[in-house]
Amino acid sequence: MTEVLLRAQNVSRAFGGLQAVDQVSMAIEPGTLSALIGPNGAGKTTLFALLSGFILPDAGQVHFLGQDITRWTPADRAEAGLARTFQIVQPFAGQTVRENIAVGAHLRRRARSQALAHAELVAQQVGLSDQLDKPAADLTVAGRKRLELARALATDPKLLLLDEVLAGLNPQEVAEVIPVVSSIAQSGVTVLMIEHVMQAVMNLAEHVWVLSQGRLIAQGTPGEVTSNTAVIEAYLGASAAKRLQAKVSGHG
Amino acid sequence: MNDLRGIALFALAGLALPIFIDSGVWLNFIMMTLYAALLGQAWNILGGLAGQFSFGHALFFGFGAYAQAICQMQAGWNPWAALLVSIGLAAAVGAAVGAMTFRYGLKGSYFALVTLAFAEVCRILAVSFKFTGGGVGLMLPLKQSVANLQFPSKLGFIYVLLALVVIALLTTWWLKRSRLGAYMQAVRDNEEAARAVGVRPTQVKVWAIALSGAFMGAAGAIYVQIFQYIDPGIAFGPHVSVEALVTAIVGGMGSLWGPLLGALILHTLSDLTRNLFGALPGVNLVIYGAVLVLIVMFAPRGIAGIGASVRKVWRQGAKHD
Numbered sequence: 001m002t003e004v005l006l007r008a009q010n011v012s013r014a015f016g017g018l019q020a021v022d023q024v025s026m027a028i029e030p031g032t033l034s035a036l037i038g039p040n041g042a043g044k045t046t047l048f049a050l051l052s053g054f055i056l057p058d059a060g061q062v063h064f065l066g067q068d069i070t071r072w073t074p075a076d077r078a079e080a081g082l083a084r085t086f087q088i089v090q091p092f093a094g095q096t097v098r099e100n101i102a103v104g105a106h107l108r109r110r111a112r113s114q115a116l117a118h119a120e121l122v123a124q125q126v127g128l129s130d131q132l133d134k135p136a137a138d139l140t141v142a143g144r145k146r147l148e149l150a151r152a153l154a155t156d157p158k159l160l161l162l163d164e165v166l167a168g169l170n171p172q173e174v175a176e177v178i179p180v181v182s183s184i185a186q187s188g189v190t191v192l193m194i195e196h197v198m199q200a201v202m203n204l205a206e207h208v209w210v211l212s213q214g215r216l217i218a219q220g221t222p223g224e225v226t227s228n229t230a231v232i233e234a235y236l237g238a239s240a241a242k243r244l245q246a247k248v249s250g251h252g
Numbered sequence: 253m254n255d256l257r258g259i260a261l262f263a264l265a266g267l268a269l270p271i272f273i274d275s276g277v278w279l280n281f282i283m284m285t286l287y288a289a290l291l292g293q294a295w296n297i298l299g300g301l302a303g304q305f306s307f308g309h310a311l312f313f314g315f316g317a318y319a320q321a322i323c324q325m326q327a328g329w330n331p332w333a334a335l336l337v338s339i340g341l342a343a344a345v346g347a348a349v350g351a352m353t354f355r356y357g358l359k360g361s362y363f364a365l366v367t368l369a370f371a372e373v374c375r376i377l378a379v380s381f382k383f384t385g386g387g388v389g390l391m392l393p394l395k396q397s398v399a400n401l402q403f404p405s406k407l408g409f410i411y412v413l414l415a416l417v418v419i420a421l422l423t424t425w426w427l428k429r430s431r432l433g434a435y436m437q438a439v440r441d442n443e444e445a446a447r448a449v450g451v452r453p454t455q456v457k458v459w460a461i462a463l464s465g466a467f468m469g470a471a472g473a474i475y476v477q478i479f480q481y482i483d484p485g486i487a488f489g490p491h492v493s494v495e496a497l498v499t500a501i502v503g504g505m506g507s508l509w510g511p512l513l514g515a516l517i518l519h520t521l522s523d524l525t526r527n528l529f530g531a532l533p534g535v536n537l538v539i540y541g542a543v544l545v546l547i548v549m550f551a552p553r554g555i556a557g558i559g560a561s562v563r564k565v566w567r568q569g570a571k572h573d
Contacts, residue, residue, distance in 0.1 A: 094441050
């Protein structure tokens with residue numbers, strides 16, 4: 001076994017009668033950029049919450065850097081180097097962009113001046129430099145997504161969990177944010193992203209995990225995954241997948 | 253740095269101004285305004301910065317007040333030493349209540365109601381115990397001297413209160429540029445997001461309520477020194493709780509100068525209405541209430557908020573010229 005950054009083993013979580021995440025096992029290797037995809041309601045965000053400690057699993061373990069973090073609080077995980085963003089952006093609305101990012105920066109910088117200085121650096125990295133003194137509430141959707149990214153990045157994470165940072169952006173904004181994500185990965189931060197924008201998944205991810213109805217149904221390179229029958233079925237339904245395949249083989 | 257200069261200026265003005273005033277009415281006005289400002293500042297740390305609304309801040313006030321009286325009357329301590337005990341005890345009570353409530357995730361109106369309940373329980377307990385003097389309360393013997401923290405003129409109390417208000421200003425100023433303060437405001441604005449970047453909300457809120465309690469306890473202790481009397485209704489009753497939160501809300505929650513402005517405006521207003529409508533009992537309270545409603549409706553960020561907006565418009569106007 002190579003050194004694995006994050007390992008989930010048979011993680012499960014049910015809400016009432018709904019098995020949101022069902023025996024999911026995955027291993028994230030350091031330095032990789034991988035994506036977690038799946039149809040709506042597949043349990044992706046729940047899985048993220050389990051990994052980041054916002055929800056505790058009913059069964060299974062989560063290990064980070066070899067430590068069992070299954071029951072750790074989100075704050076403890078952040079300190080260990082595991083940061084996340086939220087799908088529904090959660091800015092500190094009453095504060096400026098600079099102050100927002102500084103809250104993340106404070107995790108490893110006690111002094112206010114250092115945190116503020118680091119916030120500026122991170123803002124540059126995500127392209128928010130010219131909006132540092134704006135109240136977070138005044139940002140556009142794209143700006144808020146960048147802020148979400150910046151705040152998590154400011155904690156100097158080893159692993160960054162990005163929950164749909166591209167959702168709700170127009171094609172041009174998507175094209176602007178993709179390089180930001182890839183530059184973060186190139187700077188040495190391991191990234192796991194939930195993403196619906198397939199353009200981004202195909203461009204960015206080295207490895208793709210596919211979740212459907214709470215189960216991990218496939219994994220591999222983007223090419224492998226998108227030609228996987230189970231994956232096509234999960235997205236389009238069994239009959240449509242069959243028709244599609246018949247059409248493809250008919251033409252072939 | 254601007255704020256620091258402001259605080260220094262305020263302290264100097266506070267030291268100098270009362271010397272030129274002979275009128276007891278005005279000295280009393282200054283004293284009570286500073287006292288209200290201290291209540292508002294205490295509440296502002298927990299309510300304004302950390303976003304946890306308390307309806308029962310009298311709890312800490314009461315502990316401070318009774319500790320101040322009991323230390324002197326039962327243990328024969330010097331009142332200055334008692335003041336430190338009062339502050340420490342109120343902070344400890346704050347930390348304990350915070351640990352109990354925040355640990356279990358009590359928020360918003362639930363937290364507010366629980367603080368109210370704690371204060372009420374203590375009010376009833378204070379009535380039933382002997383060492384608190386029961387319903388009759390405790391009367392501090394009159395021994396006017398600086399060493400005894402009792403002054404023949406209001407001036408002495410004004411200076412003590414001024415010192416406490418300045419300490420509270422400095423504390424708030426420090427909080428606004430420290431990690432703890434940044435974390436408090438993060439928890440206030442979005443607890444989930446704060447947790448995601450490594451903030452421990454319970455810990456942050458317990459610090460906030462302990463600091464807040466400390467200043468409230470100081471106010472309680474000084475109250476006892478000024479009026480030489482405390483009873484369960486004054487100590488733990490809703491009046492003090494309401495005065496603390498109204499002062500902070502009217503002045504501007506979370507702002508450095510808000511509680512001071514709030515205290516100044518509310519005391520001016522209440523004295524004015526009392527003098528103008530003194531012949532018609534109750535009218536002053538109606539007007540006082542109406543103004544409160546107006547401020548909350550049209551200036552949700554308080555007087556300090558109006559000031560900030562005006563400055564912003566002014567600056568933007570200057571930029572366009």
